[in-house]
Amino acid sequence: MTIGEWIDxxxxxxxxxxxxxxESAVHSWRSGTRKPRPEHAKRLLCLANGELAWEDIYGPVAxxxxx
Numbered sequence: 001m002t003i004g005e006w007i008d009x010x011x012x013x014x015x016x017x018x019x020x021x022x023e024s025a026v027h028s029w030r031s032g033t034r035k036p037r038p039e040h041a042k043r044l045l046c047l048a049n050g051e052l053a054w055e056d057i058y059g060p061v062a063x064x065x066x067x
Contacts, residue, residue, distance in 0.1 A: 003057045004030045006048060018047050 003060050007015055007030040016023040019040060028034040036044060055061070 001051060001056060003036075003052065004032065006052050013051070015044075015047070019043050035056070 001009075007026060012023045012026040012030065015026045023041065025034070025036075029036055035041075038058060041054065042054075043058065045052055045054065
């Protein structure tokens with residue numbers, strides 16, 4: 001599952017509320033225009049309770065060489 005799919009499932013309002021951030025930030029993650037800061041990614045992983053992995057947020061490590 002991608003971060004965008006997970007946000008679609010949970011709702012931007014839910015995610016923003018539980019992370020203490022704006023819905024605008026969550027929408028930018030969902031659309032892929034921005035990535036969460038590492039501290040937000042860690043909190044997302046806790047909130048997702050196993051439904052997301054680090055790679056679902058940032059992509060596979062192999063893509064680092066391609067960026």
